[in-house]
Amino acid sequence: MENIGNDIDSRLAARLRALRADRGLTLDALAERSGVSRSMISLIERGESSPTANVLDRVAAGLGVTLAALFADTGHADAGPVARRADQVAWQDPATGYRRRNLSPSGYPSPIELVEVELPPGARVSYDSGARAAVVEQQIYLLDGTIELTVGEVTHRLSGGDCLAMRLDRPTGFHNPTDSPARYIVALTTDGRSALNAAKR
Numbered sequence: 001m002e003n004i005g006n007d008i009d010s011r012l013a014a015r016l017r018a019l020r021a022d023r024g025l026t027l028d029a030l031a032e033r034s035g036v037s038r039s040m041i042s043l044i045e046r047g048e049s050s051p052t053a054n055v056l057d058r059v060a061a062g063l064g065v066t067l068a069a070l071f072a073d074t075g076h077a078d079a080g081p082v083a084r085r086a087d088q089v090a091w092q093d094p095a096t097g098y099r100r101r102n103l104s105p106s107g108y109p110s111p112i113e114l115v116e117v118e119l120p121p122g123a124r125v126s127y128d129s130g131a132r133a134a135v136v137e138q139q140i141y142l143l144d145g146t147i148e149l150t151v152g153e154v155t156h157r158l159s160g161g162d163c164l165a166m167r168l169d170r171p172t173g174f175h176n177p178t179d180s181p182a183r184y185i186v187a188l189t190t191d192g193r194s195a196l197n198a199a200k201r
Contacts, residue, residue: 008071008091012056013047015070019063020045033133034062053093053100057127064133066188068113072106079107096123098174103185115186119147119176126173136168138188145182148175158184 020030027045031038036058043049044059051059053067060067071089083105090101103114119125140149141163149156152170166172168188176182 008089009050010047011073011089012070012091013045015072016041016059017045019065019069023063025063030059030062034058036062050094052095053098053125054127058129061129061132066113066136066190068100068102068104068115068186068188071100071102079105081105081108083108093125096120096125098123098125111189111191113188115188117184117186119145119174119182119184121176121179121181124173124175126171128171129168131169134190136188136190138166138168138186140164140166141185141187143183143185145176145180146178147182147184148177149173150175 020027025033027038027041030036030041034041036055040049040051040055041059044051044055056070057067060070063069071091073087073089083103087106088101088103089106090099092099097120099118101116103116104110104112140147140158142158142160144160146157146159149158149164150171150173151164151166152172156164158164
C-alpha cells in the first residue's frame, strides 16, 4: 500500500474538528463519550499527535461514526461515484505498522464504506470500544494470508477467500499469526439506529 501521505495528521485533525463541531460536542463531552482524554483529543485536533488505531476507533465510537469516516476527504462538494487510487486516503498505525486505505468515494452519498487493510506479520490490533452511539455492521473478506479475528470472546481463524459478518458492539482484535502479510477488505454500514435500541430487538 503505497502513497501514505505526509499530511494525514493534518487531514485527520481537520476532519475530527469538523465532526465534533457538527455534533455540538465540546472537548470534554467527546472525552467523556469516547474514553479518550481531553488532552489527547486536543493534540489530535491540532495535528500534534499520531494516534493509534485503538485511540482513533474510540474517538470514532464517541462521535457515532466509523473509523473510516475519520479519514474521509469531504472537501469536494462535487464528489463523484469513482475513487481513483491516487485519491484514496491511506494511513498507517504508528504502533503496529497496520495499514488501511479508504476505497470508497469520499463525500459520495452511499451507506457502504469499503476499506483495504494490510496487517504485517505477527501484528496485533485491538479495538476496545465496545458499544457505540450508532449501529455499525461490518464484514471482513480476506484477500491474502491468514488472520485470527476475535469478536468478544470468540476467535475466528480466517484464510484467503473467507468472509466474516459481525456487528461492532463489543471489543475486537485482529492478529496475523504468520510470517507473511495479511490483506483484507472491510465493508461497513451505519444505519443510524441507536446501538441501545438495536440491542433490545
